[in-house]
Amino acid sequence: MQRMRLAALIVLLALLLGGCQDTGEVENQAYVLVLALDAVGDGGLALTARVPKIGISDAQGDKGDSGSSPYLTFSVTAPSWSAALDALQWATPRRINLSHIEMIVASEALASRPSFASLMNGMADTPHLYTNARFVICPGSARSFLEAEETVIGTRLSSEIHTMLSQYARQGFIPDACLADACYCANGIYGDPIAIWGDLAEDGSEDGAPISVTKSPMRQRFSGAALFRGGRFVQALSKYETRLLNLIRGQCRTLCYTWQDQAIEFPLRSSSRAVRIEGSDITLSLRLKLGAPGGFGEKELSTLRQSMRNDIARLVGDCQRLGIDPFGFAESASGHFVTNAQWLAFDWRSRFARAPLDIDIIIAK
Amino acid sequence: MVDGFSMLQRAALVPTLNDNVSRFRTLLHADVNSDAQFRFIECAGTRLCVLYIEGMADDRKISDFILRACVEHATEQPRRIDAAYLMEKVVEIAQCEAEQRVSEILDSVVTGMTAVLIDGCDEAVMLETRGYPARQVNRTTNESVVIGAQEGFVESLRTNMTLMRRYVPCSDLITECVSVGTQVPARVTMVYLGNVADSAVVDAVRRRLKGIDAGTVQGLGAVQQHIEDQPWALLPQILQTERPDRAASCVMDGQVVVLAENSPYALIAPITLFHQLHASDDSFSRWxxxxxxxxxxxxxxxxxxxxxxxxxxxxxxxxxxxxxxxxxxxxxxxxxxxxxxxxxxxxxxxxxxxxxxxxxxxxxxxxxxxxxxxxxxxxxxxxxxxxxxxxxxxxxxxxxxxxxxxxxxxxxxxxxxxxxxxxxxxxxxxxxxxxxxxxxxxxxxxxxxxxxxPYMAPVAPPRPHNPDLLVRLPIWLQKRPMYFAALKVSAHGRRG
Amino acid sequence: MIVLKLNISRIASIPAAFVGATIRIFLDLALDGGTIHNGAWIAALLSALPSIPYLLCLDAVQSDKRMAIPLRFMLLSVTALDAAHVLSICVRAAGCLTLDYVPAHFLALPLALAVLWCVWRNGDAVGYAAILWIRVFPVLLLLVVTLQMRHYNARWLLPLLGNGFPDIIRSGVRASGWFIPATAIYYVTDRSGDKSGRRPLSAWLSFAPAVAALLLILRLMMAPAGLYGLTWEARLDALLTNGRAPLYLQLPMMLVFFFSAFHLLTCECFAASALLQRLAPALDGRLCAAVVTVACTGLSLSGFTVTAVDFIAPWLYVAVAATAALSSLLQGAPKGGERPCNG
Structure with a gap:
């Protein structure tokens, strides 16, 4: 009996000494939904966070009954990422929780800095920061981009963002890019990272282009991919180019291709990319097998095939000129080598820039 | 006083009726106990005393099959009657035996049997006349099933043993009675299949029951706490069940069922964790x-x-x-x-x-x-x-x-x-x-x-078992007895 | 008075040793030695080769002979040190995941108490729990793989040899050394009821590197080689979630990680306690377990284990395997006067 008492005392002591006294209740935390990063001055950083208010009923929608938004925006400026996080914690009346971020937006100016790669690494190294958040680059102010985000169809901003971006990715307008992917690619031994390209637009602002949005409650446009070289932003692709990019990367099941003012859907049957290495010369090879849509004859399919081939060649050529490989050819090429050192010594980047591209597109009925 | 009582209990009967009666009057506190009955009669010239507890024994059986039988028994001339003669020629009760020890006679009388003391004989005749009020076999209260038998155990040990006999109509079914409790003995019965249960298991159960060092044991709940392996553990290591079909199924698997008087359920041992999760209608339904x-x-x-x-x-x-x-x-x-x-x-x-x-x-x-x-x-x-x-x-x-x-x-x-x-x-x-x-x-x-x-067997440690642990596969695939059993199974699934 | 004699039956010790060996090799290659990158799974398979002769010696050495005392003492030291290291891994992992504001000793104390309690249940309980874990682990792993399937990238296994053969061989030899504390539990097995014809330990444990290799392949497909921040915490983070999967998918992986680590820790603590009792038979099993647990906890909290483990890891296999070989050879040599008579 004495042993039992001693054991119970020890266990109780262990429990009392445990960490339970400093836990944070779930309703007492500030869950950051969207994070925006802007460049400030020389090397500085402006961090803006969107946080939902806990306790406001969803029925009140985006503007509550009293006219106040159910979301709060906090913005701080600091010389570095860690300092900015610290300042944000000070500015926010609750413990900041970064584990449910839906979207991270960085301005083009910030992403073009040489130090952006280390900023991405710093973000990914932050404990409990959700690195699967969608990663967006936008021209102009990231803060303005964040503040334009609002619930349009649903009642929760988090599900709005998630559903919207998933929908766009499925359509091929944007790549399926997250912060983790960008960090992996920037620091890995293979290709280059990509991000989502976003922009703010007014209704009917596309200057009378044949295809444009004339009215939409959303000011944000997610339309394309942001290309990086070694962790630094270099160029954006249009949404049509992004579709081809997704096709080459094998990240879409159908290709919606715009040809002669028509949007045609091609189911993707198979896609493969390969790299042939002969000595110091490499040849990139891309093989695509698409299902043929109805109502197209053989002559039209042949013209379509050629048009696709040209567009893909142009896209790859542009990336080669920039010296970046967002397509994943590097991963295929690395299989030709036995060790990492041999692969790194091969200097893939410069050889990729010079490599001819062999495209084989089959549109089968 | 206590020494005197125990001396009286340890003694054997004497041939003198009055001495025996006086002894029992003392032991049963007849001066204050109003339900202890001493009925004197004569049978073929020999004085007898019928001893019983009112309410525990069935008055009608006593009147019809003992008193009338004795009184109306005629012989050509008076003769000396002994226990054997009484049992063979006079009384008309199915179960009877001769007993000499005062303690045994006392224990039997207080549980409802009737003792017939004979003048000039140092043996008494013990007759089965239990007739106390008891609950009828009814539906179970805590273990209901949708499909299957609806009977449950009751407080009467005799009825429970009968239920077991009905569900396991096998000549190898053994119902072994053990007395538990040093001051107020309780009747406990071990039920097992002699050719299936492992003798080591049966011996262990018997040893633990007999080793209960308590003055009194109030029902099977107390018995369970006395005999289980780890009384300090949170989970029970003995199964309790109200259902005779469940108990019968366990008996056929080589386990030992323990029944007790005044306990409307049975204990089953040994068990595993998986026994606690199985219900009777798992087997009654399709797989x-x-x-x-x-x-x-x-x-x-x-x-x-x-x-x-x-x-x-x-x-x-x-x-x-x-x-x-x-x-x-x-x-x-x-x-x-x-x-x-x-x-x-x-x-x-x-x-x-x-x-x-x-x-x-x-x-x-x-x-x-x-x-x-x-x-x-x-x-x-x-x-x-x-x-x-x-x-x-x-x-x-x-x-x-x-x-x-x-x-x-x-x-x-x-x-x-x-x-x-x-x-x-x-x-x-x-x-x-x-x-x-x-x-x-x-x-x-x-x-x-x-x-x-082991409680987690047959998973940990692994043992051969029927496909009936987490998933209950078809019944025709379940030919193997539980590993508790001593019975072996041939390759064709026949027991032998 | 000896109340508790620490022993374990053969049927319980083999699964415990199997679980321990698999997890220990995996932790060494994925976390402690995580710079090996793509070739880690090859190193895991390679670790089987040097470990088999050691395991054959272990099968042959009778643990109750006097010649086994040096081996017993060496096993005790190595196993206790490794148990301390595994305890510190668990504490660090708990701190990384969420309890970063809790001091390390507050995290270590409940785990130490839990392990002590489990060791007091004796070896069969530890071994049977390992059998249960062997049944449950594949289900959880299948769940993890299914939920994260689209995030695996098989191309990240290329180039095949990672940092090259020297790195693979070095890591393989190091990993084979970790067979030793993980299988020490087999050394204290009660083999009195052994029947002839049963498969020896080596046959069973050769599967451990194969399973560890499979787990490493899954891990390597989650994040590419050359990844930034090769800190231990970054490797743990990549292990529990590959960064590209939703965080709630981390839950089954965390369960797998912690349960596996606890099994390994308990197995090693039990083996060390039993070895201590074999060396000092007058001590009660409960006291031995308490001494070992307290020592491991203290060592773990001192921070000494990381450097010690790094230091001894390359030499561990050579030192202990040589001692085991010597013990088995000396054991087989008959003493003078004990030769059977010819004729």
């Missing part, structure tokens, strides 16, 4: 339904033990593991609740089991009011007053349902205590504490034994 319901039950058990702890761990420590939509719902539901999640859960658990306990004790006439009090007032009012969050009511309700899906009552209560342990671990250290608690539980389960057999 698809039996498997499905058993899996539901097992999932219910796991939910019952782990869900509240996991909820605390995730909401207090690991919010990143919850999808934001769910997290938002939880956060908004808890926005006005003044208590931490741990206190909320403890309040709800306490309330739930308070209602449970009150429901068990409450008189039937006002029992329906409990549903209104429990569900509407406590639940709804607590949520409206923001004492607890609605999500927690759902958690506790699902947990409670998972607990009630477990067929064995004792096992269910043990799991409730395990759940509290997991809740404490999770509240202290989150998922780390949850894993520590679950790990300790699993090792403790693996270290338990039931009459020498």
């Amino acid at each position: 698809q339904y039996g498997t499905f319901l058993r899996l539901i039950r097992i999932i219910g058990m796991l939910i019952s033990v782990f869900l509240p702890g996991l909820y605390i761990a995730l909401t207090d420590y690991h919010m990143h593991l919850l999808p934001l939509s769910l997290l938002g719902s939880i956060a908004e539901a808890r926005a006005n609740v003044p208590f931490p999640i741990l206190i909320e859960i403890l309040i709800m658990e306490f309330s739930f089991y308070l209602i449970n306990e009150a429901g068990t004790r409450i008189p039937q006439q006002i029992g329906s009011a409990l549903g209104i009090v429990g569900a509407l007032i406590l639940g709804q009012a607590a949520v409206s007053a923001s004492i607890i969050s609605p999500i927690l009511i759902i958690i506790v309700a699902i947990t409670g349902l998972g607990n009630y899906a477990i067929p064995d009552y004792g096992f269910g209560i043990g799991l409730v205590i395990c759940r509290l342990f997991i809740i404490a671990c999770s509240a202290a250290f989150g998922l780390y504490g949850f894993c520590i608690g679950a790990f300790v539980l699993s090792v403790s389960l693996c270290g338990m034994k039931s009459f020498g057999f």
Whole structure:
């Protein structure tokens, strides 16, 4: 009996000494939904966070009954990422929780800095920061981009963002890019990272282009991919180019291709990319097998095939000129080598820039 | 005085009737005990004394088959009667035996038998005349099934033994009686199949029953606590069942069933964890339904033990593991609740089991009011007053349902205590504490034994078994006896 | 008075040793030696080769002979040190995941108490729990793989040899050394009821590197070689979630990680306690377990284990395997006067 008492005392002591006294209740935390990063001055950083208010009923929608938004925006400026996080914690009346971020937006100016790669690494190294958040680059102010985000169809901003971006990715307008992917690619031994390209637009602002949005409650446009070289932003692709990019990367099941003012859907049957290495010369090879849509004859399919081939060649050529490989050819090429050192010594980047591209597109009925 | 009583008990009968009667009057406190009856009669010129306890013995049997038989027994001339003559030629009761020891006669009389003391003979005739009021065989109260037999054990040991005989009509069925208790002996019976049960198991049960060092044993619950391997463990190592079909099934698997007077259920040993999860209608239904319901039950058990702890761990420590939509719902539901999640859960658990306990004790006439009090007032009012969050009511309700899906009552209560342990671990250290608690539980389960057999067998350690543990495969695939049994099975599935 | 004699039956010790060996090799290659990158799974398979002769010696050495005392003492030291290291891994992992504000000793104490309790249940309980874990682990792993399937990238296994053969061989030899504390439990097995014809330990444990290799392949497909921040915490983070999967998918992986680590820790603590009792038979099993647990906890909290483990890891296999070989050879040599008579 004495042993039992001693054991119970020890266990109780262990429990009392445990960490339970400093836990944070779930309703007492500030869950950051969207994070925006802007460049400030020389090397500085402006961090803006969107946080939902806990306790406001969803029925009140985006503007509550009293006219106040159910979301709060906090913005701080600091010389570095860690300092900015610290300042944000000070500015926010609750413990900041970064584990449910839906979207991270960085301005083009910030992403073009040489130090952006280390900023991405710093973000990914932050404990409990959700690195699967969608990663967006936008021209102009990231803060303005964040503040334009609002619930349009649903009642929760988090599900709005998630559903919207998933929908766009499925359509091929944007790549399926997250912060983790960008960090992996920037620091890995293979290709280059990509991000989502976003922009703010007014209704009917596309200057009378044949295809444009004339009215939409959303000011944000997610339309394309942001290309990086070694962790630094270099160029954006249009949404049509992004579709081809997704096709080459094998990240879409159908290709919606715009040809002669028509949007045609091609189911993707198979896609493969390969790299042939002969000595110091490499040849990139891309093989695509698409299902043929109805109502197209053989002559039209042949013209379509050629048009696709040209567009893909142009896209790859542009990336080669920039010296970046967002397509994943590097991963295929690395299989030709036995060790990492041999692969790194091969200097893939410069050889990729010079490599001819062999495209084989089959549109089968 | 005590020494005198025990001396009288240890003695044997003497040939003088008056001396014997006086002895029994003393032992039965006949001067104050109004139900101890001494009836003097004559049979063929020999004086007899019929000794019984009113109410315990059946008066009609005594009148018709003993008194009348003795009095009307005619012989050509008076003769000396002894016990053998009385049993063979006079009395008309089916079960009778001669007994010389005063203690045995006394024990039998107080349980309802009748003793006939004979002048000039140092043996008494013990006659089976038990006729005390007892409950009829009825439906089970705690182990209901949809399909299957509806009979349950009753308080009468004789009736229970009869039920076992009916369900196991086999000549190898042995009902071995053991007396338990040093001051007030209780009748306990071991039931097993002689050619199936392992003799080591039977010996162990017998040894433990006989080794109970207590003055009195009030029912099988006390017996269980005396004989189980680890009385300090949270989970029982002996199964309790109200169902004779369940007990019969276990007997046929080589287990030993223990019945006792005044206990409307049976104990079964040895058992494993999986016995606690099986219900009778798993076998009565088709294998698809039996498997499905058993899996539901097992999932219910796991939910019952782990869900509240996991909820605390995730909401207090690991919010990143919850999808934001769910997290938002939880956060908004808890926005006005003044208590931490741990206190909320403890309040709800306490309330739930308070209602449970009150429901068990409450008189039937006002029992329906409990549903209104429990569900509407406590639940709804607590949520409206923001004492607890609605999500927690759902958690506790699902947990409670998972607990009630477990067929064995004792096992269910043990799991409730395990759940509290997991809740404490999770509240202290989150998922780390949850894993520590679950790990300790699993090792403790693996270290338990039931009459020498590992509690987690035949999974850990692996033993040959029928495909009837978690999933109940078709009955024609289940040819192998439990590994408890000493019986061997041939390659064709025939026992031999 | 000896109340508890620490022993374990053969049927319980083999699964415990199997679980321990698999997890220990995996932890060494994925976390402690995580710079090996793509070739880690090859190193795991390679670790089987040097470990088999050691395991054959272990099968042959009778643990109750006097010649086994040096081996027993060496096993005790190595196993206790490794148990301390595994305890510190568990504490660090708990701190990384969420309890970063809790001091390390507050995290270590409940785990130490839990392990002590489990060791007091004796070896069969530890071994049977390992059998249960062998049944449950594949289900959880299948869940993890299924939920994260679209995030695995098989091309990240290329180039095949990673940092090259020297790195693979070095890591393989190091990993084979970790067979030793993980299988020490087999050394204290009660083999009195052994029947002839049963498969020896080496046959069973050769599967351990194969399973560890499979787990490493899954891990390597989650994040590419050359990943930034090769800190231990970054490797743990990549192990539990590959960064590209939703965080709630981390839950089954965390359960797998912690339960596996606890099994390994308990197995090693039990083996060390039993070895201590074999060396000092007058001590009660409960006291031995308490001494070992307290020592491991203290060592773990001192921070000494990381450097010690790094230091001894390359030499561990050579030192202990040589001692085992010597013990088995000396054991087989008959003493003078004990030769059977010819004729």
